[in-house]
Amino acid sequence: DSGVTQTPKHLITATGxxxxxxxxxxxxxxxxxxxxxxxxxxxxxxxxxxxxxxxAKGNIxxxxxxxxxxxxxxxxxxxxxxxxxxxxxxxxxxxxxxxxEAFFGQGTRLTVV
Amino acid sequence: xQKITQTQPGMFVQEKEAVTLDCTYDTSDPSYGLFWYKQxxxxxxxxxxxxxxxxxxxxxxxxxxxxxQKARKSxxxxxxxxxxxxxxxxxxxxxxxxxxxxxxxxxxxxxxxxP
Numbered sequence: 001d002s003g004v005t006q007t008p009k010h011l012i013t014a015t016g017x018x019x020x021x022x023x024x025x026x027x028x029x030x031x032x033x034x035x036x037x038x039x040x041x042x043x044x045x046x047x048x049x050x051x052x053x054x055x056a057k058g059n060i061x062x063x064x065x066x067x068x069x070x071x072x073x074x075x076x077x078x079x080x081x082x083x084x085x086x087x088x089x090x091x092x093x094x095x096x097x098x099x100x101e102a103f104f105g106q107g108t109r110l111t112v113v
Numbered sequence: 114x115q116k117i118t119q120t121q122p123g124m125f126v127q128e129k130e131a132v133t134l135d136c137t138y139d140t141s142d143p144s145y146g147l148f149w150y151k152q153x154x155x156x157x158x159x160x161x162x163x164x165x166x167x168x169x170x171x172x173x174x175x176x177x178x179x180x181x182q183k184a185r186k187s188x189x190x191x192x193x194x195x196x197x198x199x200x201x202x203x204x205x206x207x208x209x210x211x212x213x214x215x216x217x218x219x220x221x222x223x224x225x226x227x228p
Contacts, residue, residue, distance in 0.1 A: 002157075002159075002160070031214060033214075033215060033216070035216075042218060042220050042221070043204065043206075043218035045215045045216065045217070048214070048215050055214075056214075056215050058215065088156060090158060092158075092216075094214060096214075097214060099146070099208065099214050100146060100163045100165065101160060101163055102148065102160065102208075102214070102216060103160055104150070104157065104158035104159075104160070105157075106156065106157045107156055107157065107158070109156070
């Protein structure tokens with residue numbers, strides 16, 4: 001058990017819909033990262049938050065947004081979903097800067113039908 | 114731009130043998146970190162081992178060791194005494210600089226351990 005909790009584990013939804021993925025980081029970790037893993041794109045960094053503030057942005061679509069709350073949990077919002085958004089979405093957490101470790105949650109498998 | 118390359122899409126190894134999974138990287142940043150993760154068929158990403166660019170010695174964690182050759186920009190994972198449970202995808206990743214800590218991943222190597 002990595003200590004990073006993601007909910008839900010599986011999500012099936014229709015095109016055009018909006019979903020929210022939730023992540024609770026390991027106790028004490030200030031950084032939260034979101035990654036997308038798809039068959040054609042591999043593991044892609046989406047966005048990072050550090051202590052409530054956006055720290056880095058990667059290949060995140062405008063239809064996607066995220067935030068980190070004062071209790072450090074994070075949510076990834078995906079809207080106007082398309083078939084191509086079907087993927088495994090991971091949250092990871094780490095203590096802060098210059099990390100020597102980064103632990104991943106079990107992922108949320110999103111299927112858009 | 115930073116890049117991670119894993120050239121072995123698949124590897125086979127017999128149980129109890131050692132296996133090396135290749136990883137090369139490219140960065141102009143003098144400070145970086147290298148990670149290896151295991152992803153079994155169940156899908157979770159399991160952190161295995163970390164090597165910092167300034168670390169003088171190769172990292173080891175149980176049966177996992179990282180063969181770090183800085184001049185060649187390689188960070189190969191060595192798994193000793195392979196077990197059937199080691200069958201999984203293995204990803205090499207690099208931390209980009211000290212300011213973001215985001216990880217860039219390679220495409221992975223699928224390892225299959227046979228009896």
